[in-house]
Amino acid sequence: MVDGTALARVVQAEPNLLGSRVGRGPTELREQLLPTLLRTEDFTRQGSDVTDGTNTGPTRSSGCLDAKELLLLRSVLVADPSPASALEAMDSLGRSLGEAGVWAKFAGGAKSSTLCAAAAGICGREPLVLEIGTYCGYSAISLAALGAQVVTVEMDPFLVGIARCVLAHVGLSSRVSVFTGHSKLLLPRLRRISGANGYKLIFMDRWGAQYPEDLMLIEELGLLSLGGVLVADNVLRTVAAEFLWRVCKQDPGKYETMILPVTEVSEASDEDWMSVSVHTAAAGPGQSPTVIAGESDRSLPGQWMELQKRSELMRVRTTNSFVSKSEIQEVKEQAKKIFLMSSVGPS
Known part of the structure; x- marks a missing residue:
């Protein structure tokens, strides 16, 4: 089942994380969130497809394994609701992740x-x-x-x-x-x-x-x-x-x-x-x-x-x-x- 609590935080736009669509753009959002998310060692781990070795489904450890993916979602949600804008927002975030030493993982660029x-x-x-x-x-x-x-x-x-x-x-x-x-x-x-x-x-x-x-x-x-x-x-x-x-x-x-x-x-x-x-x-x-x-x-x-x-x-x-x-x-x-x-x- 999808982690509803985590997704709810995204769509509810918590003031300390997402901000309003009008008041904060993707660049400001990225600058605010990246330093916070990169404080955790787990965030730098390569990918979030953690399995228990049996291929029966994903398991998750504590920490911030989903931080990168949530940040991708947030970047899209504050962009214009069009395919081109979403792809550009994700590419832009991907470049910022690279500057922070993190593999973006999606096939962009x-x-x-x-x-x-x-x-x-x-x-x-x-x-x-x-x-x-x-x-x-x-x-x-x-x-x-x-x-x-x-x-x-x-x-x-x-x-x-x-x-x-x-x-x-x-x-x-x-x-x-x-x-x-x-x-x-x-x-x-x-x-x-x-x-x-x-x-x-x-x-x-x-x-x-x-x-x-x-x-x-x-x-x-x-x-x-x-x-x-x-x-x-x-x-x-x-x-x-x-x-x-x-x-x-x-x-x-x-x-x-x-x-x-x-x-x-x-x-x-x-x-x-x-x-x-x-x-x-x-x-x-x-x-x-x-x-x-x-x-x-x-x-x-x-x-x-x-x-x-x-x-x-x-x-x-x-x-x-x-x-x-x-x-x-x-x-x-x-x-x-x-x-x-x-x-x-x-x-």
Whole structure:
């Protein structure tokens, strides 16, 4: 259930936090709130998708794990109620978070431009798009504003509440359906929405070590239409080793993949990659779309397997303890070297 008390504080606009829409703009709001929120060590922890290790749902520790997300919501609510204003407010806050040493986490700035460029190439009137990882609704707004009908999945019910508030504020609730739950449980149900034609675009925005599980379901259920586009964020930052091997090397006839260099909205010097894969061929009769989730893939080279394991370890540590920027950078540089040695990377 959504944390109603926390959301109530937002919509009631407490004088010491939010202020009135008329009397205080996004810049003043940001300047007032950031110093207060950054006093807590928990706020600097990377992300709020804390799980108990069983993938059955989110758990939360004490502290300010939700402060960043509430601040994103507040920034949107004091902006004009339009998609463009909401995105700009979130981008602006993202840059401020970066100055404070905090990962903004949403795919803004250059990442949003890349996603929108990929979406511009899909055909059809009001194309159907699937997003795995709603977070606070930034990418859902971007895609819906282009004319797409968006189906998006988020495991954390607190973030679902924030995303729905944001979407309602900008008038896009009718174009975006937000589902609460884990992708492995929801994707089979969402197959009914797409029908036999599948989704024209699927955007994956989770941790890179989790992408193979999503890809298995996407292929097994036929969720991505032939000629459809599969976009994945954070494939360098979160080291999506197994996923990149599959779409770039293992099934060369199934996908045509480009790796594009992008930067984080929170830090222009922070390099990341996004992958854009066009689905060019379906699996043949009797051909398994991918390995069973959780089983070792013996076709994955040893160095790539080690990267996959390290990515998963970082994911667990990130959700339960602080992972330093220096460690993230070290792993990124190691992954980048191995990827490029196999001709996987920006061309």
